[in-house]
Amino acid sequence: MEGVMKRWELREPGRANLKLTSVAIPTPKPGEALVRVRAVSLNYRDKLILDATAPRASREPLVPTSDMAGEVVATGEGVTRVRKGERVLAAFNPLWVDGPPVRVDGVIPSLGGALPGVLSEYVSVPESWLVAAPRTLDDVKASTLPCAGLTAWTALMEHGAPRPGQTVVTQGTGGVSLFAVQLASALGARVIVTSGDEAKLARAKALGAAHGIHRRQTPDWEQAVLELTGGRGADVVLEVVGGDNLGHSVRALASGGRIALIGVLEGFEARFPAVPLFQTHGIIQGVMVGHRRGLEELVRAVDTLRLEPVVDATYALDAFPQALEHLDRGPFGKLVVRVGT
Amino acid sequence: MEGVMKRWELREPGRANLKLTSVAIPTPKPGEALVRVRAVSLNYRDKLILDATAPRASREPLVPTSDMAGEVVATGEGVTRVRKGERVLAAFNPLWVDGPPVRVDGVIPSLGGALPGVLSEYVSVPESWLVAAPRTLDDVKASTLPCAGLTAWTALMEHGAPRPGQTVVTQGTGGVSLFAVQLASALGARVIVTSGDEAKLARAKALGAAHGIHRRQTPDWEQAVLELTGGRGADVVLEVVGGDNLGHSVRALASGGRIALIGVLEGFEARFPAVPLFQTHGIIQGVMVGHRRGLEELVRAVDTLRLEPVVDATYALDAFPQALEHLDRGPFGKLVVRVGT
């Protein structure tokens, strides 16, 4: 594979410093696969990294974003896990294969963070970072699985899935939450969505949610959850707001219930009253995306359930800055950059 | 069984209103057993109830405390679970047999709380509330199992026991923490104790702790935990302090680690930073004593391990107020009231 390719780079913190550059297409080393990137899905954390983080090393620019779907176009020596022509996803935490998180310096290394990003026409990565893409999704939709999809999957499935007839609460209408609405309702759980926007509640119900709670009209939304469940409470809550909202989630829990703490939209410190957690023997679990086996399972689940991730809009590669502005406004579901077509 | 018996009663909130009264010895109804109480162990929650709670009903006085060891002296019609002459304990949450907590009006009913207490020469209770006492402990030591012992057991065992070679952090030297020191070290875990008292740290080490951290000399005690574990962190933390201390516990966690949130000494609201919980996929679990099966398992474990609960002092029944004053000062381990001898 010869020639040049475009990619987005950052050499100074701050998204104003993003540059679309031309660099040589890499050659896959032994054990690596060269992937032609077709679609890149954006996440809230990409904004945090662009705006706040210094690139890791002075000479290597930061290539942003983590989630891509593409096609293997060449393989290095000794590659057996993927083959040329195969459609693939990259794992978000590619060094974490299974079991408890594999950390380096206290952090689970992830693409577009401690490891290189994917907003590029081609990437050459170790074959062990790649997972077969779902048969039933195109590249745009498939690209939303590695971070948003897997976060919802890990939160719902990896610590005891909700049972049919149990109640799941999701918050807001970002990519993770909508994925959780679709997945939890496909499992037979009763899903309650909270949001500050009546129209978005209606759209979430169309995706499978049984009930919506308007967060501003009902600030003590846990009361509504308790009423909707005959006093039992929620068996699983996906907490994406954080801060004081965790206290509401704790008060919404059923006996033996579980909160997957995922987001920090309202602050990096979380607060909650201890007594309701005592009386339910409830659990608060930190969730940071997930391992590669989880992504492989998610792909199989998506193909079996025919689950279609919600994509709000797509952008061309050179329109990445506009996509970031859309991200600032809060999309309904995911934003995806189309690459190389 | 005829005659009168002594018991402590409270008809108005506030421990100044405690009265040692004489009432008729009850007759066991069908399904009940009459137990001659031999020893009653005190817990921090007994103080909270005495000082802050209105008795439940105007005509029924509150009989305080929950934890007793005694002997069955008579049985009502149809009783098969216990027999006359058997040494027994009462379960703290006697309606919760197994599985997730069984709650009534949002609370797991407990003795000396929503259900009658045991600070009495005799109690007549449903047979299903009773569990065989350990063979290897006298009544004074056995009486410490239903609340303090079972809390430590539940926190350590019921959500995935620590493995040999893993690290357990316990806080302070109250009854639950010392029980956890003994039990976790018997499991082959490496136990680290935090305390604000050098002498108490030494005594905790004598019970099996591998390391002590002086909490006032090392306020960021999680750093010491990380150093002692080569950067891995603690696999299980028994959080008895609450409030801001939870943040230190979260930062002390190993990958896949777990915090059992048990106590609220520094406040009923707990606070912690979300990011370290994400990076470990760590768990915070509310623990409120435990179910009857847990108590039965604990009794077997105590008999097999020959584990001896730490009793700081014993008091006579009429010296209950002095025992409460000792409780205010913070004992090393448990305080027990001897009854009826």
Place this chain on the structure above:
Amino acid sequence: MEGVMKRWELREPGRANLKLTSVAIPTPKPGEALVRVRAVSLNYRDKLILDATAPRASREPLVPTSDMAGEVVATGEGVTRVRKGERVLAAFNPLWVDGPPVRVDGVIPSLGGALPGVLSEYVSVPESWLVAAPRTLDDVKASTLPCAGLTAWTALMEHGAPRPGQTVVTQGTGGVSLFAVQLASALGARVIVTSGDEAKLARAKALGAAHGIHRRQTPDWEQAVLELTGGRGADVVLEVVGGDNLGHSVRALASGGRIALIGVLEGFEARFPAVPLFQTHGIIQGVMVGHRRGLEELVRAVDTLRLEPVVDATYALDAFPQALEHLDRGPFGKLVVRVGT
């Protein structure tokens, strides 16, 4: 409640000795509820008990069968769990509330076995034996939940539910297997059914199964399972045949897979090759119906999923012998006796 009622009784082993008798309607004792039985579902084990078992005591006749739906018509003193007019089911293993099995003399006591049966116009039972009936099913369908429904539920859910995208194998088209087809497909699992009857395979597919394997045309049916799963194998197998068939199930397992051993149609001794179980770290789990919490969860699941158990035929109370003959022939799903209407 005064008057007489009909019930089936057996005083000598052998179904020829069954007698439809008239006895006094019982009066509920303290803690009991009197239930007007509306429907009784039959199980394979009822045949085994009738044909082979001596009644437990010479003076008490055996009242056969275990599974009923009915209505509470009177309550004894102190009853709080159910109220007059409530539609209820009886738990199959009513003394086992949660956790590991509660056994008496090595056996989990069950209705129509070590405990009284329900083929009677009225039964008076401890309130703790009863569970609220599903809102969305009539009495005939609801009566199939306590044994067949709960067996499928326990087998699928209580030891780690199959995940969407995973594969579940069910065997035959009896009540448990059809229930498992419906439930597992509602969870998003891919269900493969084996049967010796082409028409029944077609009907099982109509209930949600993705594939059918004709057991006589493909005696090594595990090969077909491996082909259908791209060599991965089955994540969960519900083994209802037993005997040598267990060996096929073991060879059909995926890595980390699980066999729920439920039935003994081909013999009480099971045989399997050890090596394939080693290479998958697979699990064989004995399943004997389940606990009361499981039944409560199943009822909620049925109401949420709108799951309709398959009833092949219904019979009037005095046609119980004909229903047994139908049972001998192997129904598609369940047979139910209508009582008292």
Place this chain on the structure above:
Amino acid sequence: MEGVMKRWELREPGRANLKLTSVAIPTPKPGEALVRVRAVSLNYRDKLILDATAPRASREPLVPTSDMAGEVVATGEGVTRVRKGERVLAAFNPLWVDGPPVRVDGVIPSLGGALPGVLSEYVSVPESWLVAAPRTLDDVKASTLPCAGLTAWTALMEHGAPRPGQTVVTQGTGGVSLFAVQLASALGARVIVTSGDEAKLARAKALGAAHGIHRRQTPDWEQAVLELTGGRGADVVLEVVGGDNLGHSVRALASGGRIALIGVLEGFEARFPAVPLFQTHGIIQGVMVGHRRGLEELVRAVDTLRLEPVVDATYALDAFPQALEHLDRGPFGKLVVRVGT
């Protein structure tokens, strides 16, 4: 590293064809570490492979055995997981890092089987195959951990460890069983050993077993287990005999108990009665050594518990045939070949 080294090779099935050869010391490729082997522990499966298996490919000889302890003496390009001078063990199933088994062609690849063996003065292997050796054991004892030690660890710990006060049954006095005696008694479990040799029973008791059952004097040994446990039965059984013995193990189980099926001394087909497994909801779990994370945990546990594996005898490298003859006779614990000293 230049020069030649000795290693054992097999080019035709049958141990008579074993040859001690001289070959060039390998040079580590990128990602590999060259290990000077110090000790190699033998396992029963080594005999099976030598006697029954054709070498995998005509040109590559089979180098037997799987379990070694040694020292890293050189590293290839890019190696970060180990460093020169470090004492290491090789993982038995080195491609299986965590989670469910990773299989290739239906088999978990293992050293000395589908992957190269270690009975050689030096081996060059991917760094990911290596694990730090325990600080507290010499190379001879450390070499027993990867197969026998990890098998016992997996069987006891990975599917819910026995709790203090629970009962564990081990069979015979081979390496896995003795390891399990030591580990389970260190966890506070009560261990019952079965053996056909009174003297070996006495030695097993000296290692921590609470009771011994003479298998020939008590062929229905499950009766003795039930008596010793007051009728409760065993919570965990390590089944190393297989065949008909599995039936005894099933009848020995407690409610909710578990059998780890490990060995096939009496045949590759296992048989058991279904009904007792139903009544306990018991589990039979296939165990084939374990994953790399398990080995890492075991090393930490051994260091914390100061557990000393039992080595019956050691042999020099050129005495490997004599070691095999000792293996035929059934050692008490492990046999180890000392290499290169």
